[in-house]
Amino acid sequence: xxxxxxxRQIKRKKSFLCVGLDSDPALFPQLLRHxxxxxxxxxKAIIAATAKYAVAxxxxxxxxxxxxNQGLHQLEMTVDFLRKNYPDIFIIADAKRSDIGNTAxxxxxxxxxxxxxxxxxxxxxxxxxxVGPFLEYKGKWSVILALTSNKSAADFELSNMQTxxxxxxxxxTEAMKxxxxxxxxxxxxxxxxxxxxQIREYCPDNFFLVPGVGAQGGSVDExxxxxxxxxxxxxxxxxxxxxxxxxxxxxxxxAGEKAAELASQMARYL
Amino acid sequence: xxxxxxxRQIKRKKSFLCVGLDSDPALFPQLLRHxxxxxxxxxKAIIAATAKYAVAxxxxxxxxxxxxNQGLHQLEMTVDFLRKNYPDIFIIADAKRSDIGNTAxxxxxxxxxxxxxxxxxxxxxxxxxxVGPFLEYKGKWSVILALTSNKSAADFELSNMQTxxxxxxxxxTEAMKxxxxxxxxxxxxxxxxxxxxQIREYCPDNFFLVPGVGAQGGSVDExxxxxxxxxxxxxxxxxxxxxxxxxxxxxxxxAGEKAAELASQMARYL
Numbered sequence: 424x425x426x427x428x429x430x431r432q433i434k435r436k437k438s439f440l441c442v443g444l445d446s447d448p449a450l451f452p453q454l455l456r457h458x459x460x461x462x463x464x465x466x467k468a469i470i471a472a473t474a475k476y477a478v479a480x481x482x483x484x485x486x487x488x489x490x491x492n493q494g495l496h497q498l499e500m501t502v503d504f505l506r507k508n509y510p511d512i513f514i515i516a517d518a519k520r521s522d523i524g525n526t527a528x529x530x531x532x533x534x535x536x537x538x539x540x541x542x543x544x545x546x547x548x549x550x551x552x553x554v555g556p557f558l559e560y561k562g563k564w565s566v567i568l569a570l571t572s573n574k575s576a577a578d579f580e581l582s583n584m585q586t587x588x589x590x591x592x593x594x595x596t597e598a599m600k601x602x603x604x605x606x607x608x609x610x611x612x613x614x615x616x617x618x619x620x621q622i623r624e625y626c627p628d629n630f631f632l633v634p635g636v637g638a639q640g641g642s643v644d645e646x647x648x649x650x651x652x653x654x655x656x657x658x659x660x661x662x663x664x665x666x667x668x669x670x671x672x673x674x675x676x677x678a679g680e681k682a683a684e685l686a687s688q689m690a691r692y693l
Numbered sequence: 694x695x696x697x698x699x700x701r702q703i704k705r706k707k708s709f710l711c712v713g714l715d716s717d718p719a720l721f722p723q724l725l726r727h728x729x730x731x732x733x734x735x736x737k738a739i740i741a742a743t744a745k746y747a748v749a750x751x752x753x754x755x756x757x758x759x760x761x762n763q764g765l766h767q768l769e770m771t772v773d774f775l776r777k778n779y780p781d782i783f784i785i786a787d788a789k790r791s792d793i794g795n796t797a798x799x800x801x802x803x804x805x806x807x808x809x810x811x812x813x814x815x816x817x818x819x820x821x822x823x824v825g826p827f828l829e830y831k832g833k834w835s836v837i838l839a840l841t842s843n844k845s846a847a848d849f850e851l852s853n854m855q856t857x858x859x860x861x862x863x864x865x866t867e868a869m870k871x872x873x874x875x876x877x878x879x880x881x882x883x884x885x886x887x888x889x890x891q892i893r894e895y896c897p898d899n900f901f902l903v904p905g906v907g908a909q910g911g912s913v914d915e916x917x918x919x920x921x922x923x924x925x926x927x928x929x930x931x932x933x934x935x936x937x938x939x940x941x942x943x944x945x946x947x948a949g950e951k952a953a954e955l956a957s958q959m960a961r962y963l
Contacts, residue, residue, distance in 0.1 A: 485803065489799040489807060492766035525715075549849075550843070571793065573794065573819055575822040578820025579820055
């Protein structure tokens with residue numbers, strides 16, 4: 424999928440919502456405790472309830488790996504389910520991978536061939552080597568961590584380089600040379616909206632994947648105000664605020680309501 | 694395992710060799726093409742042939758994830774096999790993970806509880822949040838990327854900060870505040886031995902995990918010369934140089950010979 428196709432989907436659904444499938448079985452409602460594939464059943468119900476309001480889903484690999492090979496199996500089932508039933512959906516593997524060339528190649532194969540993801544999040548510490556192999560897949564995306572939503576982003580990302588620019592800006596400037604608006608996105612947290620405006624200035628065309636709305640305190644309005652470009656250029660993610668808004672047996676219905684709420688806030692900007 | 698126990702094992706075996714299990718089925722000898730668990734069979738044979746000469750094994754997750762849930766299953770089988778047959782071996786998940794607190798917690802659970810690894814490699818870009826949850830496990834280790842062996846380490850790791858120090862030094866200095874020599878190691882590539890000496894100076898006590906010997910061009914002698922401390926303080930990794938030295942049916946025998954060679958180079962320094 425290229426950026427134009429993603430934008431078309433955004434306009435059609437009047438939403439730039441990404442639903443984070445941080446599907447932690449410890450937080451599941453009771454009724455899922457004894458089924459054979461609890462993560463998959465949970466995801467299916469969440470997807471069915473939210474797909475009208477979302478253009479993207481983002482399973483975070485940690486929650487699947489924590490369940491061992493059974494977790495990874497249910498991740499594969501989830502991606503297959505999305506592909507079959509919602510062929511237009513953009514699917515992001517939130518894996519934050521980073522490794523040298525020959526290894527990055529294997530990760531690219533895992534996420535783009537073995538599983539049919541559209542995009543993978545990548546930690547940029549090791550430089551170009553860790554991104555290049557992902558960029559060889561046409562129509563697939565590298566989502567590079569720039570300024571993350573967590574508190575300790577201050578430890579390194581916000582530190583100034585000798586040139587006076589912070590590390591996250593350096594990462595963005597370098598990464599813009601590696602690819603273009605059709606294969607590179609940046610992760611920019613919603614928790615620092617004033618930075619979002621700056622980042623949009625020196626990076627006008629790329630999509631931003633914006634976590635941190637909801638549980639982490641960011642707001643759709645601020646993100647839209649500072650981050651939108653003429654082709655939207657935003658995917659705003661909410662995970663816990665949607666999927667764990669309700670842990671009763673009505674969990675999917677509530678998730679749908681929460682997604683609809685966010686989408687209606689987004690529609691005003693499209 | 695703490696640093697003293699690791700050092701005891703190193704003295705006993707007269708080796709600080711770590712064997713990298715980058716077990717890529719595409720490079721396996723013909724005779725493994727049609728068995729049910731080719732990765733596990735390969736690993737078992739490699740381990741049996743090299744365990745006398747190695748104190749640590751380091752499966753790189755990419756090669757297992759590339760095979761989907763069947764790959765992860767064989768990773769679990771490999772760790773179980775090591776634990777049962779070589780209880781003293783130090784096992785590192787080369788995962789280079791990095792994520793915010795609640796997600797890092799799940800990764801820690803995956804690697805330390807679900808699978809019984811001793812250590813996990815971590816990319817430090819997102820700061821303390823991405824390491825803290827791993828440090829809560831007593832006797833387990835965080836192996837933090839500092840100066841990696843790849844060419845594009847120059848993109849960010851070697852860039853100078855406003856303070857004049859390179860980013861990798863900043864990472865080391867910060868991370869030394871998060872833990873101690875019993876739970877923090879640093880990845881320092883063998884491909885820049887002159888830097889290794891500097892890093893040892895401002896980080897005298899921590900273990901370094903040193904990749905880049907063999908296929909990537911680093912040498913045991915240089916690494917030992919610049920990196921050793923009074924308690925060894927080194928785990929030198931070789932992956933392809935050992936496990937893929939020979940792709941005939943004698944692959945395990947040759948792997949044993951290559952491991953023995955490296956160990957004999959190491960013995961001189963112990």
